[in-house]
Structures are given as structure tokens and as C-alpha cells.
Amino acid sequence: MKKKLEIVAYKCKKCGKLHYPYHDRCLKCMNREFDKVEPQGNAKLLTFTRIYNLPWGFDERYLTIGVVEFENGIRAMGRIKADEKYALKTGMKMLPSWEPIRVQYGENVYGLTLEPGG
């Protein structure tokens, strides 16, 4: 069964600005009260990179990572599931999922994954 995206963004109750990750004070108006908002719909790829010099903790040959914007305006980083031959382009639609992105201390760590063509 597909897992729910466990990304929680915070919408300022006063000015409506969306925040992800969390801030204690609104980045626009300094207000301290927020409504929790979940990402909705597909996501648009804003930028991406494919990294070949990986940090400790990864055994893959490369990682493809991007930043997307969801239909309700939330922006988040995610792992892109596309091999080297796939021609990624900024602006393309991505299908989001919540899946294991790494293993730490023997446990799966879940995060946002993105598949082109959503």
C-alpha cells in the first residue's frame, strides 16, 4: 500500500505564507501561529542534480536529488527515481511517493521520492 507523504508544512494564520521546514516565527510577518498543511497533487521539478561523490552512508553509484513545488505551493527536496539516461528537465511533472531513502543504524529512513511523468 502506498504510504502517505509525511511532509507537514506550516501556513501562517495571519498572512498565509507557507513554510517547509518549520519555523517558530513566520518568515514574512513574524506571527507564531500556523495551520498544518499537507502537500497536494503532483509536483513540478524546480531544479535537480545528479551527485557522483556521495557522502558516507550511501552505497549507490550516484544519487539524483531535486527540489519540487506541489500544486498547493509547498516546496520540498526529494530523491528522484530516474536512471542516468533519463533526460530530466526543470518544469516537468513528478509523481511523489514516501519511500525508504537510506538506511541508518540498520533501519530504513523514509522520505520524499519523485518519479518523472506524474
Added chain:
Amino acid sequence: MRDVAIIGAGIIPFGRRDEDTLMDMLAYASLKALDDAGLGDKSVDAVYVGNMGGGIIQHQTAIASSLVDRLNLLPAAAETIENGPASGGSAFKNGLLAVASGYYDFVLVVGGEKMREVTGWRATDFVATMTHPQAEYPYGITLPGLAGMFTRLYMEKYGVTREMLVSVALKNQEMGTLNPFAHVEMAISKEGILDDPASIVNNPTVADPLHLYDACPVSDGAAAVVLCPLDMAKKLNKVPVQIVGFGQATDNQTLQEREDPTDLKAVTLAAQKAFDMAKLKPADIDVAELHDAFTILEIAESEHIGFFKKGEGGKAALAGKTRLGGQIPINMSGGLKARGHPVGGTGVAQIVDIVFQLRHELPKDRQVKNAQKGLTINFGGFGNNVLVFILRRVEQ
């Protein structure tokens, strides 16, 4: 507030220094700066040490306390300043403010890092610990990765090309071959890293669209300066270098939360503060050391600091305007790209290089003729904590 001057500067060769501990390097650079200042066996009032990774890489904390003991600078006040890759700049700022306030007269500032005692895998992870712990780090993002995403946006928005990026790498590596303190002393050619089909082997992708020669090396190294009030400096033999401008600014930690991720707001704001304080404008600067951890950053910073209009920095680099003898010579030390980037040491090393320039002590092939005013940008995180300093030669 008192006017403050640099009266001593020292740097040790950057690179892979297997024979030295972190403390060895900090001590060597400190002694060179103290000797350069002509302080002899005298002590200083305070010591500020810029270091990012001692606690993680060397499993060593309270580094400044250890350094004053090793150098017998006791009972000087001592603090270690950790502010990511801007640790050196932050340590220098603390020294500057301490002397300017009138609380201390003689202050030693040293920055250093020993990164090569762990594998590249570990060093990359150590540097990535400055990313957001929930929204970025778990994905395996690295600083080259953030730079790659930034570069893609900058290329799309401003038409920066790989040839422009390569022109920065060529200039800085050429300057590195002339700098005895540089980590990378290897000349490269455009053919070898861009034009020739073999360049895909020589210059592989590190973080698309950035390649190996777009990135700085992982370095060991340290640098140090001695500060005192300008009126005291004028009584000493060295040409004093006054700190006439300083600015620091911060920005959102994650690129995704910046309204325009290509806008390095903290650079612009820190520069405005520094230029306002110095009562100078970008055109008054004779030489600059910018934080070129990646070639794109030299181009973007040269625009955000005001040397060139937005979108013109890459063209200026390609046209040779940032070379020795050009409109504004940038990174005549080789920059982070060739001098190297021991993260906590870089901010101080930049100051040392500008001091050498303003004292007119460098050989002709690196010396900006009659340089009077210099500028540094020390860029922390991915542009979320930036320090800008403006220095001026004081004629005796």
C-alpha cells in the same frame, strides 16, 4: 569604536599534511603571524580560533584553549568559533570587534582545518552536516549537490555556460601554480577539461552540471593574523592594513525557501553594510578574494558584490576582466579552487592573501599593481551566513 589594523599575517602551505595534527597547523600559522607582527615573546590579550570540524573529524573540542596552552599565550582569553565554512571569517570578526570596542589591544585570529585524515566519503558527509537535518540531509544532499542545483538555475536564468565556469577554473588554477601556499599547483588547459573528448575522463561530473574542476579540493591548512588598534599599529615597522569595512548577513537555510534561489541575498546585504561602513563603492576595490568553493560562486558573488551587473559576471570572467591586470583581479591566491578550502581556515586565509597584496609583498605575477583596497567574501553554508571585509593599506 577604535580603528583596527592587521599587523601580522601568516599562512602555511595548504594541501594534504599527513605529518601534522590540527593543533600543529594552528600553531605553525599562529607563530608565523606573531613573528610577522614583530611581537617577539610578548603575549596577546585574546585568541579566536575558526574551526568547523575538530569536534567531528578529530574528536577534539575546546581547540582554542589547547592552542593558547601549546603556544604559551597564557593567560590570554581564548574561544573557538564554529560557523561552518564561515568560521574563519567569524573568528576574524570577533577579533575585530574585540579590538574596536577597546576591551583588548592585541588579538590573534587563526583559522584552520584538517580534513584529509578521513576518507572523501566521510569528509563529504562532515561538510553536509550543515544542511537542514530533516528537510535536506537525509536525502544524501552534499554541498556540491546544492551548488549543482544552484548552477542549473543560474545557467537557465542568466545564460552562464560551461565555458564561463571553465574560465574561472583556468584562472584560479593558473594562480595556484604561482602561490607557494596553494594546495593545487597544477596547470590545466581548456582542451583538457572541456574541449577534448577525453575531458569526460579528466573532468568527470561531480554534481551535474558541475564537474571535478568546478569544485575546490578538500584541504588541510591554517592561516592567522594579529590585530591591534590602528594608532598602535602606526608605531610599528610593518605597513598597517586597516579594516575599514565589515558586514555580515544571513539567509534561509534551505534553497527551496528562498523566493529566488539564484539571489544570494546575504552576499548583497553583507556587502552593502561593508561598503557603507567603509564609505566606498565596488569600483574602489583593487583586488578581491571571493569564496569560490565552486566556479559558479565566483561568478555569482562577483555580481552580488557589485563588481558586475547580474548576468554579466560569467561574461566578464570569460573576457579576462577578473585576471591580473583586468578590471577587478579576483582570487590572485588561486582562491578556494586552487589555494584550497580547509573549511574553518578559509576566511582567515583570504584576509592573509589580501594583506600580502596591500603590503605589496607578492611577486609580480600575482601582485596587483599599487593595490590600496581589498575585499573578501567568506560564504557559509550555501550562502546562508556571509561575511564581507574591506581592507585598506595605510601609508606610513
